[in-house]
Amino acid sequence: MKNVLELVYLIPLLPLIGFLINGLGRKQLSKSVIGIIGSGVILASFVLSIFVFMQVREMSSPFIANYFDFINVGKLKIPFAFQIDQLSSLFLLIITGVGFLIHVYSTAYMHEEKAEHFGRYFAYLNLFVFSMLLLVMGANYVILFIGWEGVGLCSYLLIGFWFKKQEYNKAANKAFVMNRIGDLAFLIAIFWFILKAGTISFTDVFTAETLAKLSGTDITVITLLLFVGATGKSAQIPLYTWLPDAMAGPTPVSALIHAATMVTAGIYMIARSNVLYSMSPLTMNIVAYIGLATALLAATIALKQNDIKKVLAYSTVSQLGFMFLALGTGAYVAAVFHVMTHAFFKALLFLGSGSVIHAMSGEQDIRNMGGLSKKLPITYFTFLIGCIAISGIPPLSGFFSKDAILLSAYLKNPVFYGIALFTALLTAFYMFRLLFITFNGKFRGTHEQEHHLHESPSAMSIPLIILAVLSIVGGFVGVPEAIIHGGDKLSAFLSPVIAAPHEGHEISHSKEYFLMGLSTALVLIMIMFAWSKFKNYQRTEATGFGKVLENKWYVDELYDKIIVQPLHKLGGFLKSFIENSVVDGIVNGVGKAVNYSSRQIRLLQSGQVGSYVLLMVLSMLLVFVIQFFLRK
Amino acid sequence: MPITYYILLSIALFVIGIVGVLTRRNAIIIFMCIELMLNAVNLLLVAFSKMHYARAVAADATAGSDGQLFVFFIMVVAAAEVSVGLAIIVMMYRNIHSVDINFLNRLKH
Numbered sequence: 179m180k181n182v183l184e185l186v187y188l189i190p191l192l193p194l195i196g197f198l199i200n201g202l203g204r205k206q207l208s209k210s211v212i213g214i215i216g217s218g219v220i221l222a223s224f225v226l227s228i229f230v231f232m233q234v235r236e237m238s239s240p241f242i243a244n245y246f247d248f249i250n251v252g253k254l255k256i257p258f259a260f261q262i263d264q265l266s267s268l269f270l271l272i273i274t275g276v277g278f279l280i281h282v283y284s285t286a287y288m289h290e291e292k293a294e295h296f297g298r299y300f301a302y303l304n305l306f307v308f309s310m311l312l313l314v315m316g317a318n319y320v321i322l323f324i325g326w327e328g329v330g331l332c333s334y335l336l337i338g339f340w341f342k343k344q345e346y347n348k349a350a351n352k353a354f355v356m357n358r359i360g361d362l363a364f365l366i367a368i369f370w371f372i373l374k375a376g377t378i379s380f381t382d383v384f385t386a387e388t389l390a391k392l393s394g395t396d397i398t399v400i401t402l403l404l405f406v407g408a409t410g411k412s413a414q415i416p417l418y419t420w421l422p423d424a425m426a427g428p429t430p431v432s433a434l435i436h437a438a439t440m441v442t443a444g445i446y447m448i449a450r451s452n453v454l455y456s457m458s459p460l461t462m463n464i465v466a467y468i469g470l471a472t473a474l475l476a477a478t479i480a481l482k483q484n485d486i487k488k489v490l491a492y493s494t495v496s497q498l499g500f501m502f503l504a505l506g507t508g509a510y511v512a513a514v515f516h517v518m519t520h521a522f523f524k525a526l527l528f529l530g531s532g533s534v535i536h537a538m539s540g541e542q543d544i545r546n547m548g549g550l551s552k553k554l555p556i557t558y559f560t561f562l563i564g565c566i567a568i569s570g571i572p573p574l575s576g577f578f579s580k581d582a583i584l585l586s587a588y589l590k591n592p593v594f595y596g597i598a599l600f601t602a603l604l605t606a607f608y609m610f611r612l613l614f615i616t617f618n619g620k621f622r623g624t625h626e627q628e629h630h631l632h633e634s635p636s637a638m639s640i641p642l643i644i645l646a647v648l649s650i651v652g653g654f655v656g657v658p659e660a661i662i663h664g665g666d667k668l669s670a671f672l673s674p675v676i677a678a679p680h681e682g683h684e685i686s687h688s689k690e691y692f693l694m695g696l697s698t699a700l701v702l703i704m705i706m707f708a709w710s711k712f713k714n715y716q717r718t719e720a721t722g723f724g725k726v727l728e729n730k731w732y733v734d735e736l737y738d739k740i741i742v743q744p745l746h747k748l749g750g751f752l753k754s755f756i757e758n759s760v761v762d763g764i765v766n767g768v769g770k771a772v773n774y775s776s777r778q779i780r781l782l783q784s785g786q787v788g789s790y791v792l793l794m795v796l797s798m799l800l801v802f803v804i805q806f807f808l809r810k
Numbered sequence: 811m812p813i814t815y816y817i818l819l820s821i822a823l824f825v826i827g828i829v830g831v832l833t834r835r836n837a838i839i840i841f842m843c844i845e846l847m848l849n850a851v852n853l854l855l856v857a858f859s860k861m862h863y864a865r866a867v868a869a870d871a872t873a874g875s876d877g878q879l880f881v882f883f884i885m886v887v888a889a890a891e892v893s894v895g896l897a898i899i900v901m902m903y904r905n906i907h908s909v910d911i912n913f914l915n916r917l918k919h
Binding site for chain 2: 786788792795
């Protein structure tokens with residue numbers, strides 16, 4: 179299998195081919211053919227990724243595949259190249275693996291669509307996978323950025339997939355615009371890099387001599403700009419509000435793009451640039467603060483949401499905040515670990531919610547559900563596993579990754595740990611609130627819905643089961659050293675890419691056990707509390723503080739007030755005053771002046787020969803007078 | 811004879827021409843007045859030429875008769891102008907049976 183790395187170009191190429199076939203042939207191909215092509219290309223990429231992963235385990239230096247010069251101007255040379263190393267191969271597995279399951283799930287979930295739209299859906303989905311693979315395989319920031327923009331575009335297309343509903347289009351626009359704000363910062367960072375360092379290939383950038391060219395300010399500015407880019411893509415404060423609205427897209431899209439892969443692009447990018455970030459303590463602190471604030475804010479909002487997908491969306495924002503907290507405290511491996519486990523259980527939860535929505539004929543409001551556990555046993559059990567995993571109960575995957583993050587937060591600052599632990603408790607609470615309201619108690623929907631309730635087809639339930647298994651076992655790759663010596667395989671695997679954190683203060687094993695036990699015990703108490711509160715949920719109106727949370731802290735309204743409306747006003751002012759009065763005034767004024775003066779001058783052309791002659795004589799006299807007086 | 815007399819005569823002729831052009835409506839009279847103005851200028855040119863002839867030749871043997879040459883030139887141009895102008899007037903008379911220039915304002919329509 180030596181030459182498998184020579185074939186890495188196939189990994190992104192196959193989804194691209196799938197995109198072209200499905201996109202161009204969507205009117206001719208039948209739904210089953212589209213589904214087979216769409217899922218098949220991803221499966222092929224997944225198989226290749228596994229071989230690549232096997233190969234990469236033994237490599238100590240990254241494999242670079244150079245294809246052609248993407249940009250070659252003067253001294254600047256940007257090759258179109260792929261870089262395969264431990265970090266990218268891990269992401270390849272997540273993207274193609276989870277992506278494949280979600281493709282399979284989609285064949286059943288989207289089956290109601292017309293063949294044409296079905297083809298369009300799979301074309302977008304394949305294009306997304308292609309872009310995401312480009313993003314993680316790119317050997318320099320420019321290729322990464324191409325993928326970065328590509329996933330943003332696909333996200334836009336898929337959020338607005340049901341484009342006949344105007345509010346969905348608005349959600350798509352919102353996502354796109356907010357992402358663009360971050361992308362601009364990313365682009366400036368790239369330009370800054372080129373200006374100061376002259377190169378942007380990862381292998382060249384992260385060397386001592388290149389880094390010596392950059393001053394401390396340069397590094398801080400570049401890392402901050404990159405982080406702003408990451409806040410856009412990964413939905414952090416202040417650019418997070420697009421992600422909950424992005425739930426307008428089909429549910430499998432939410433699972434793949436807005437939970438498992440695309441939103442983790444920011445984490446990937448920062449983990450990839452970990453050498454730079456480690457050199458700028460200021461940026462690290464900002465990343466940690468933003469991550470922590472986002473995690474807490476989103477978790478509080480999630481407590482009071484009633485839309486099943488909105489809860490999961492805020493939960494995603496909150497978990498992404500956890501990952502940024504890990505990055506900011508220098509625990510890059512923990513962040514990547516959480517990306518991986520989060521991809522499993524959040525994709526599982528989203529697909530589970532999709533299964534519920536499917537069974538409820540499109541209903542998304544959990545207040546109208548209840549008692550679904552008997553009718554949807556597979557969905558219920560897998561959803562339960564997802565909830566346990568995300569809450570962080572051992573030995574499911576979420577426990578290990580969240581524990582790694584909490585530990586690094588504790589080492590950095592016990593206050594961070596306190597807030598992060600509190601957020602983790604909130605996570606457990608709102609996830610089990612969601613579970614109990616949806617699956618326990620009495621059914622609260624209409625009779626028609628109740629009659630129609632059914633377990634999802636196997637194309638949907640099998641991916642759920644696989645993801646549930648992964649959610650259970652996914653954490654074992656990163657068992658803390660304290661429990662099993664040498665259990666933290668992930669750190670060892672990623673060590674060539676991500677240098678091990680070299681913090682001074684070690685923590686004793688007994689203290690580590692205590693922290694784990696504390697968080698687990700508190701989470702269990704939280705779940706009991708949620709059970710007592712929501713096992714027989716009755717519809718109530720939120721009041722007081724709950725109302726503030728239900729309305730998402732009024733952040734959207736705040737943005738509307740301080741950004742959108744002033745911009746609208748400015749636009750209105752420019753339109754009504756600058757455009758109408760000034761610009762049109764000048765243009766029309768010139769026209770009017772010419773018109774008026776020619777109207778007046780026309781009167782001289784009377785046809786009276788006498789007046790012509792008189793004028794002629796008078797002007798001759800005038801010429802003489804001018805000559806006479808001005809000659810000197 | 812002092813040059814002043816020539817100048818005064820020229821001015822008189824020229825002013826008569828201008829006033830004639832401005833006040834009369836008969837195209838032929840206007841035409842004659844224009845000729846009058848041209849000849850007033852001719853007279854002045856010849857008078858000045860005669861006056862400065864000796865001094866100009868003293869400075870440059872080939873110079874001195876520019877003024878008189880101009881006069882011939884003006885006469886030629888005037889002759890050409892007369893032929894064209896009279897032709898126009900004839901055509902005008904054929905069309906409107908009048909040589910009153912106030913009828914000419916219809917040209918603009």
